[in-house]
Amino acid sequence: MPYKFITDEQLRLYMTDRKTHGQRTAAARAGFSERTARRFDVDATLPSQRNIKRGRTVSDPLEDIWDKDILPILDKDNSVKPITLLRHIQSLYPLRFPDDRVKRTLERRVRGWRALNGPEKDIIFRQTPEPGYMGQSDFTDAADLSITIAGDPLVHRLYHFVLVYSRWEHVGVVLVGESFTALAENLQNALWSLGGAPENHRTDSLSAAFRNLSVEEKEDITKRYSAFVEHYGMEASRNNRGESHENGAIESHHGHLKTAIKQALILRGSNDFDTLDEYRRFLDELIARRNKHRDQDIQTELKSLKALPPRRTTDYTEVVSRVTKTSGFLVKQVFYSAPSRLIGQRLRVHIYDNRIEAYLGSTHVVSHSRERGHGKGPRIHVINYHHVIHALKRKPQALANSIYRDSIFPRTEYSLAWTLFQKKLSRRDACRQMVGILFLAHEEACEAEVAHLISREINAGRLPCAKKLKLNITKKNTDLPPDIPVVQPSLSVFDTLLEDRA
Structure with missing residues (x-):
């Protein structure tokens, strides 16, 4: 066999079998080649008694240049790659090394030198998980899941929380990137769903959450995160940048989670x-089913978790914005509509990962799904047509050239109706008809039904008309409930009850 030395026992067996078998058969029975057998037939000295000098069978092509040309470079910077060294000696000796034949030799020599003279390497210390001690949070990109919402690709990440001991996990959908808001909101959801808090909460370096922030903003988020973990009685720890194995419990779970999601999507039949x-x-x-199989370990860990505080803590970013005369306010370069009665008021806006909540003092006044602005291109408008419909009713012609006209339409059927009005009617009539339909949906609180009626009219080749649509709206039951006579009991009945109790 290659790279295996012949033993004395093999040679003795061969010499014994050689008396009764041919050379090939005896060699096969002894476990070596026929070529080796021919050498033993010439010299039957036992291997242990031979003075064999083992070494290179060919001359070392790097022997005279290793110390002179290669070793000084490695001593100066041991991170240099063998291919770099090869190109270097080829430039010095182009006729001697015209090709890459010595590449493997050079790689082997460099690898051996580093093993003896290179720097100390980092060691991974495997840990024994402790119940109730550590929970880990991380974000993972979900692009490879190919999720679509109503046919449109969903750009998102998954927030992933895992208890190291029991492997209990929680997953949240994060619509854009990593941020303190996304971490705080989803971590609180995980803790309250679990019913307790671990002693230590570990994350990565959170560099993505601090990207593009000023020094003051970074310091503010650092303080808020410290206050956040203190609220739940946890210690905050971070793995070193670039050392993903320090967050290994959750890093390995990312792959298992995505595999489980993909398999569940296959069973579902659609993404x-x-x-x-x-x-x-x-x-x-899906996560509930996965956690069910860990129930025994979860019950053990729950006994070691810290009790939750009486209430949740802040998991949003707050800004103050004034409502302009256009009946809206700006938040991170996105325009959100507000009721016109709030024009001129300063609102406190709580920014969550997927929504914004605006307050006038302590009174909640506006909610919107959150959109993200872009540094370039047109401004994004998020409009609730209920906020502007009364003003449009008084000035319908303002609809035609409104900068947020297309954002006013609550459903695609309304946008389709406006496109047809523009083609078939004058601008004046198109605006009046469109505003009339929007006002109908607002007044009758039947946005979905009106959208269905619009679609039916267009499919029939007719232009929708607010007056005709109103006739086809399902009439709401406005009848008053029947009077039910209520007989007041006599007060003496209560005296009887008191007597019985006595």
Whole structure:
């Protein structure tokens, strides 16, 4: 066999079998080649008694240049790659090394030198998990899941929380990038769903959450994160940048989680969901099934978790914005509509990962799904047509050239109706008809039904008309409930009850 030395026992067996068998057969029975057998037939000295000098069978092509040309470079910087050294000696000796034949030799020599003279390497110390001690948070990109909402690709990440001991996990959908808001909101959801808090919470370096922030903003988020973990009685720890194995419990879970999601999507038969909430429910049900198989370890860990505080803490970013005369306010370069009665008021806006909540003093006044602005291109407008419809009713012609006209339409059917009005009617009539339809949906609180009626009229080749649509709206039951006579009991009945109790 290659690279295996012949033993004395093999040679003795060969010499014994050689008396009764041919050379090939005896060699096979002894476990070596026929070529080796021919050498033993010439010299039957036992291997242990031979003075064999083993070494190179060919001359070392690097012997005279290793100390002179290569070793000084390695001593100066041991991170240099063998291919770099090869190109260097080829430039020095082009006729001697015209090709890459010595590449493997050079790689082997450099590898051996580093093993003897290179720097100390980092060691991974495997840990024994302790119940209730550590929970880990991380974000993972979900692009490879190919999730779509109503046919449109969903750009998102998954927030992933894992208890190291029991492997209990929680997953949240994060619509854009990593941020303190996304971490705080989803971590609180995980802790309250679990019913306790671990002693230590570990994250990565959180560099993505601090990207593009000023020094003051970074310091503010650092203080808020410290206050956050203190609220839950946890210690905060971070793994060193670039050392993903320090967060290994959750890093390994990312791959298992995505595999489970892909398999569940195969069983579901589609990667498309009607709404984002439906996708979130799908993930919640999947994670619940995965956690069910860890129930015994979870019950052990729950006994060691810290009790939750009486209430949640801040998991949003707050800004103050004034409502302008256009009946809206700006938050991170995105325009959000507000009721016109709030024009001129300063609102406190709580920015969550997927929504914004605006307050006038302590009174909640506006909610919107959150959108992200872009540094370039047109400004994004998030409009609730209920906020502007009364003003449009008084000035319908303002609809035609409004900068947020297309954002006013609550559904695609309304946008399609406006496109047809522009083609078939004058601008004046198109605006009046469109505003009339929007006002109908607002007044009758039947946005979905009006959208269905619009679609039916267009499919029939007719232009929608607010007056005709109103006739087809399902009439709401406005009848008063029947009077039910209520007989007041006599006060003496209560006296009887008191007597019986006595």
